[in-house]
Amino acid sequence: MTDRPENFTEWYTSERFNVGVRRRRTREGVLRGLGMVSILLAVTMLVTLFGSIFYQARTAFVQTQIGLEVALPAAEFDGGTQAGADAIKDVNFRGLVADALYASLGGRPDSRGARREMLALISADASFQLMERVIEEPSLIGQQSRFWLPASDDMHNIVQGVVDRDVTEDDRRTSDAQINWIERLEDQGMVRSAFAWDLLLRNDSRDPEVAGIFAGVVGSALMLTVTLVVSLPLGVAAAVYLEEFAPKNWFTRLIDVNIRNLAAVPSIVFGLLALAVFIRVFGMPRSSPLVGGLALSLLTLPTMIIAARAAIAAVPPSLRTAAMELGASKMQTVSKVVLPNALPGILTGTIISMAEALGETAPLLMIGMVAFVADAPSSFLDPAAPLPVQIYTWSTSPERAFAAKTAAAIIVLLLFLFLMNAAAIYLRDRVQKKW
Amino acid sequence: METTLEKPETAPDRAAAGHETKMECSEVNVFYGDFHAIRDATLNVHAREVLALMGPSGCGKTTFLRCLNRMNDAIENSRVTGRILLDGQDIYAPAIDPVHIRTRVGMVAQAPNPFPKSVYDNIAFGPRLHGFVKGRAEMDQLVEHSLRRAGLWDEVKDKLDERGTDLSGGQQQRLCIARAIANDPEVLLMDEPVSSLDPNAAAIIEDLITELSEDYSIVLITHSMEQTRRVADRTAFFYLGEIAEIGITQDVFDNPRDPRTVDFIRGAFG
Ligand SMILES: Nc1ncnc2c1ncn2[C@@H]1O[C@H](COP(=O)(O)OP(=O)(O)OP(=O)(O)O)[C@@H](O)[C@H]1O
Ligand SMILES: [Mg+2]
Numbered sequence: 027m028t029d030r031p032e033n034f035t036e037w038y039t040s041e042r043f044n045v046g047v048r049r050r051r052t053r054e055g056v057l058r059g060l061g062m063v064s065i066l067l068a069v070t071m072l073v074t075l076f077g078s079i080f081y082q083a084r085t086a087f088v089q090t091q092i093g094l095e096v097a098l099p100a101a102e103f104d105g106g107t108q109a110g111a112d113a114i115k116d117v118n119f120r121g122l123v124a125d126a127l128y129a130s131l132g133g134r135p136d137s138r139g140a141r142r143e144m145l146a147l148i149s150a151d152a153s154f155q156l157m158e159r160v161i162e163e164p165s166l167i168g169q170q171s172r173f174w175l176p177a178s179d180d181m182h183n184i185v186q187g188v189v190d191r192d193v194t195e196d197d198r199r200t201s202d203a204q205i206n207w208i209e210r211l212e213d214q215g216m217v218r219s220a221f222a223w224d225l226l227l228r229n230d231s232r233d234p235e236v237a238g239i240f241a242g243v244v245g246s247a248l249m250l251t252v253t254l255v256v257s258l259p260l261g262v263a264a265a266v267y268l269e270e271f272a273p274k275n276w277f278t279r280l281i282d283v284n285i286r287n288l289a290a291v292p293s294i295v296f297g298l299l300a301l302a303v304f305i306r307v308f309g310m311p312r313s314s315p316l317v318g319g320l321a322l323s324l325l326t327l328p329t330m331i332i333a334a335r336a337a338i339a340a341v342p343p344s345l346r347t348a349a350m351e352l353g354a355s356k357m358q359t360v361s362k363v364v365l366p367n368a369l370p371g372i373l374t375g376t377i378i379s380m381a382e383a384l385g386e387t388a389p390l391l392m393i394g395m396v397a398f399v400a401d402a403p404s405s406f407l408d409p410a411a412p413l414p415v416q417i418y419t420w421s422t423s424p425e426r427a428f429a430a431k432t433a434a435a436i437i438v439l440l441l442f443l444f445l446m447n448a449a450a451i452y453l454r455d456r457v458q459k460k461w
Numbered sequence: 462m463e464t465t466l467e468k469p470e471t472a473p474d475r476a477a478a479g480h481e482t483k484m485e486c487s488e489v490n491v492f493y494g495d496f497h498a499i500r501d502a503t504l505n506v507h508a509r510e511v512l513a514l515m516g517p518s519g520c521g522k523t524t525f526l527r528c529l530n531r532m533n534d535a536i537e538n539s540r541v542t543g544r545i546l547l548d549g550q551d552i553y554a555p556a557i558d559p560v561h562i563r564t565r566v567g568m569v570a571q572a573p574n575p576f577p578k579s580v581y582d583n584i585a586f587g588p589r590l591h592g593f594v595k596g597r598a599e600m601d602q603l604v605e606h607s608l609r610r611a612g613l614w615d616e617v618k619d620k621l622d623e624r625g626t627d628l629s630g631g632q633q634q635r636l637c638i639a640r641a642i643a644n645d646p647e648v649l650l651m652d653e654p655v656s657s658l659d660p661n662a663a664a665i666i667e668d669l670i671t672e673l674s675e676d677y678s679i680v681l682i683t684h685s686m687e688q689t690r691r692v693a694d695r696t697a698f699f700y701l702g703e704i705a706e707i708g709i710t711q712d713v714f715d716n717p718r719d720p721r722t723v724d725f726i727r728g729a730f731g
Contacts, residue, residue: 344570344574347532348575350532351530351567352640353563353591354590367577
């Protein structure tokens with residue numbers, strides 16, 4: 027500074043000045059470069075992750091179907107086209123499907139073993155799906171019509187190329203005879219790939235070709251409803267009290283520290299707590315969305331409170347003063363000025379903690395939400411297997427087709443998370459404009 | 462009463478004759494923690510007068526003003542002692558609800574603080590809160606009336622739905638004045654209400670002040686001597702938390718008696 031020349035033009039053109047400038051530019055460049063490299067790394071990892079998940083999942087979004095000309099002789103149905111659902115359920119659809127399959131592959135094989143192998147081409151669930159369709163449309167009775175029924179998971183893997191059909195018989199689960207048959211059906215144009223609506227609309231099943239996530243989605247929705255109903259009002263009330271009313275003393279500081287610590291407690295601990303309190307002490311039903319939702323509330327409450335407090339604290343003090351100057355009481359100030367202004371932040375916090383809860387698995391395992399659940403829960407007390415738990419169960423299943431299903435379910439879960447975050451952003455903008 | 466003044470005759474007394482007292486403050490002290498911000502302030506606010514508070518920045522004008530509607534209650538660490546009466550009633554008495562005091566003693570804060578709501582909702586906030594307006598038509602009328610009095614109507618009549626915070630600084634200042642008078646207070650405290658207004662807009666506010674003083678008492682903080690001369694019936698000079706001098710504006714300006722006031726006035730006109 028002291029030896030800086032009097033003449034500024036001289037200084038700004040001097041070598042020392044230029045060295046300084048160059049050094050600053052280099053430093054800025056290095057910093058920018060580092061930032062770009064780290065972003066590039068993050069993007070690469072993200073793309074790899076999504077790429078591998080989508081690649082894995084690609085065969086789960088199609089269902090391999092076999093077209094069969096199934097005859098539904100009226101004689102089999104008590105009451106013919108007038109048959110009620112109960113009468114239809116009594117009919118031997120397995121036999122009808124088997125007959126149709128034999129017919130299209132050149133007749134009923136003589137050996138039992140060959141028959142079993144042939145029947146293994148189609149899903150064990152095919153006869154149920156046929157039954158469902160007949161119940162829906164009893165006018166089909168007495169006719170022969172073409173039904174597209176799901177192929178078994180092994181055939182699905184062969185047709186979709188997941189399993190190479192050219193390897194030797196010993197190295198695959200399907201026999202040469204089965205491959206022969208499926209190729210004959212392919213030649214007849216009786217094998218097709220359709221969008222796997224079953225994945226979205228059906229419940230879990232032991233058979234991967236028809237297993238779906240519907241029950242999981244319903245379970246998750248019920249559970250999150252409980253979580254939202256419990257943790258939003260409690261969280262906001264706690265935040266309002268702590269920010270606006272509580273005296274600032276050692277006790278409230280202790281509470282504050284505890285809340286922050288709770289937010290960092292491993293989620294499985296909350297599962298243990300829920301097991302001990304809600305199930306053991308209060309005797310609530312295991313595996314139910316009610317208990318699951320309460321367990322997740324314990325988990326989300328700290329996050330909710332912290333987010334809501336931050337949103338409330340961010341409301342400019344001048345607005346509180348303005349309301350008070352106009353004769354608003356403390357309560358009116360909070361309800362008419364502070365909360366509406368904090369709402370966008372509170373909503374964002376809520377949705378983000380709900381998204382967190384949606385992806386949570388560990389505490390749910392503790393409260394017994396791991397069981398195989400065949401039906402979607404119809405109340406808060408029915409057993410449920412929420413989406414992340416279903417992903418977990420599928421990922422541990424031995425059937426090869428479940429690997430793709432797992433990836434597909436993860437995509438659906440990610441989609442929900444994405445939608446929730448988008449909703450958070452949308453709501454934030456909207457509410458901000460409105461107030 | 463004026464323990465801090467050398468001249469006991471410099472007093473509300475000088476002007477008090479024939480005046481009805483609206484607010485009476487005696488020996489008011491304000492502390493922020495250990496900091497003694499107001500020392501033994503004693504003054505009266507008359508009914509239907511404009512009282513100007515003047516003094517160097519940081520001398521405690523805003524602090525004193527906030528005592529009059531108990532807004533100091535909201536400041537942590539602050540403590541007020543002494544007696545302040547509104548129509549003979551102690552506003553710091555335990556039985557008194559500060560919220561009620563604030564509906565009677567309105568305030569326009571030093572920095573404009575409109576709500577991030579529409580212009581309309583800003584004005585309607587107080588009336589809705591206290592429920593003294595029935596129906597949309599009556600509210601529309603009150604909003605228009607308040608905005609007109611604050612000289613803002615012509616500028617915002619087409620954008621009543623726009624956010625108050627999107628107005629210009631000067632417009633926000635007038636919006637806050639309109640919002641305060643929509644509440645129809647008995648005493649109006651105004652903290653530098655025209656600090657960011659052009660001379661025309663300031664003149665409108667000055668006219669408003671004069672007009673309002675026909676019904677209400679107004680306590681006005683301002684740094685402009687000219688403005689004080691134009692609108693204030695009486696003027697109080699604050700200096701480092703003390704009231705240096707108080708009297709009829711013309712009087713104190715033309716022959717100040719306290720050396721601190723003399724310096725201040727000379728500095729301002731100097
Ligand atoms: N909330 C507060 N907490 C602590 N000290 C405060 C607070 N508000 C004001 N003070 C102090 O009290 C003194 C008087 O402040 P005040 O705001 O009343 O001044 P003022 O006369 O209104 O000044 P100005 O003309 O600049 O607005 C100042 O020294 C200030 O630092
Ligand atoms: Mg001030």
